Amino acid sequence: MSRVESKQSGNEYQVVVIGGGAAGLSAAVTLGRALRSVLVIDAGEPRNAPAAGVHGFLSRDGIKPQELLEKGREEARSYGVDFLAGVAVAARSTAAEGSELSFDVELADGRTVKTRRILVATGLTDVLPGIDGIRERWGRDVLHCPYCHGWEVRNKAIGILGSVPMALHQTMLFRQWSPNITLFLNDVVEPTDEELEQLAARSISVVEGKVQSLDIQDDALSGMVLASGTVIPVEAVVTGTRLEARSAVLESLGVPVVEHPMGVGRHVEVNPMGGATAVPGVWAAGNVADLMGQVMASAASGVMSGAAINAHLVAEESRVAVQAARLSTLPD
Numbered sequence: 001m002s003r004v005e006s007k008q009s010g011n012e013y014q015v016v017v018i019g020g021g022a023a024g025l026s027a028a029v030t031l032g033r034a035l036r037s038v039l040v041i042d043a044g045e046p047r048n049a050p051a052a053g054v055h056g057f058l059s060r061d062g063i064k065p066q067e068l069l070e071k072g073r074e075e076a077r078s079y080g081v082d083f084l085a086g087v088a089v090a091a092r093s094t095a096a097e098g099s100e101l102s103f104d105v106e107l108a109d110g111r112t113v114k115t116r117r118i119l120v121a122t123g124l125t126d127v128l129p130g131i132d133g134i135r136e137r138w139g140r141d142v143l144h145c146p147y148c149h150g151w152e153v154r155n156k157a158i159g160i161l162g163s164v165p166m167a168l169h170q171t172m173l174f175r176q177w178s179p180n181i182t183l184f185l186n187d188v189v190e191p192t193d194e195e196l197e198q199l200a201a202r203s204i205s206v207v208e209g210k211v212q213s214l215d216i217q218d219d220a221l222s223g224m225v226l227a228s229g230t231v232i233p234v235e236a237v238v239t240g241t242r243l244e245a246r247s248a249v250l251e252s253l254g255v256p257v258v259e260h261p262m263g264v265g266r267h268v269e270v271n272p273m274g275g276a277t278a279v280p281g282v283w284a285a286g287n288v289a290d291l292m293g294q295v296m297a298s299a300a301s302g303v304m305s306g307a308a309i310n311a312h313l314v315a316e317e318s319r320v321a322v323q324a325a326r327l328s329t330l331p332d
């Protein structure tokens with residue numbers, strides 16, 4: 001793929017995209033193809049990095065997460081998009097009263113980038129339950145999403161860790177992928193009589209007591225260790241996580257971060273048609289706004305945001321052009 005030169009002119013980009021995952025890169029490609037000068041600032045730590053493959057992404061099923069992003073970066077570069085490795089820590093409006101929108105984006109290493117529009121696509125952090133072994137196995141044999149990993153663990157012995165209120169929902173869902181499901185109540189989940197009846201009817205085992213740690217043998221999960229010392233064999237563990245939008249830059253701009261209506265974490269509310277936030281000139285796409293979005297949905301939201309930002313710039317440029325045209329026709 002041939003590389004088009006950067007379109008940056010002067011010391012200002014038309015759009016800075018913060019976060020180069022599926023959402024940010026899709027926006028960058030859309031904006032690059034719209035002949036915009038675009039910089040992607042990326043810390044290089046996508047949420048699904050521990051997973052072996054990306055599933056449910058049409059035409060790319062099973063591709064390694066880093067390989068998908070490398071392809072995306074290559075495509076974006078081919079349209080003249082620039083990249084900066086780093087962490088954006090804050091942004092602030094630099095627009096004077098009555099003038100067009102402009103911002104400074106600050107990086108952790110002290111660098112500053114000027115831009116007319118900002119798209120934040122920084123994703124989210126999965127806050128894992130504090131059980132020994134969970135972090136090390138996350139994305140490998142500790143899982144959260146049946147559509148991402150269910151096929152890979154089909155018909156295996158799957159333990160559902162009662163770590164969040166959604167655990168019962170996860171339990172019933174994963175039963176679709178395996179007849180060998182055990183729900184660990186972990187002193188967190190308290191099924192009602194009706195729910196216990198459902199679990200029994202679907203041959204799901206229920207284990208009482210607190211879970212202490214995971215039993216790992218030869219770099220593979222082999223069981224769930226209870227506080228009592230009992231080890232229950234499992235080949236995969238499913239856990240809920242608290243989903244925390246990576247929102248520092250948005251918060252620095254005054255964009256509100258709110259509790260998700262489903263009680264699963266915190267996110268940024270955006271206009272569903274393109275991802276505009278409550279702050280003019282600032283958009284958000286991907287998991288930072290949509291906590292449930294998988295890779296394809298995140299990429300799609302990036303495309304929509306890219307198009308919305310381009311339209312916003314076009315409107316501003318038309319306004320400025322009309323003003324200039326009017327001024328030029330005024331008598332001296």
Ligand SMILES: Cc1cc2nc3c(=O)[nH]c(=O)nc-3n(C[C@H](O)[C@H](O)[C@H](O)COP(=O)(O)OP(=O)(O)OC[C@H]3O[C@@H](n4cnc5c(N)ncnc54)[C@H](O)[C@@H]3O)c2cc1C
Nearest residue numbers: 019021022023043045047048055088123139286287294295
């Ligand atoms: C273990 C696991 C497996 C998964 N498997 C699948 C799957 O098989 N299929 C699927 O569809 N979905 C899967 N998902 C969900 C998938 O990870 C998300 O849908 C997707 O990553 C969201 O894309 P995003 O662009 O919003 O965020 P991300 O992919 O997380 O990208 C955000 C980017 O922004 C960067 N960043 C963050 N903060 C800053 C900052 N301040 N400055 C600069 N850069 C920053 C990050 O380093 C990262 O590169 C999985 C999730 C997990 C946890």
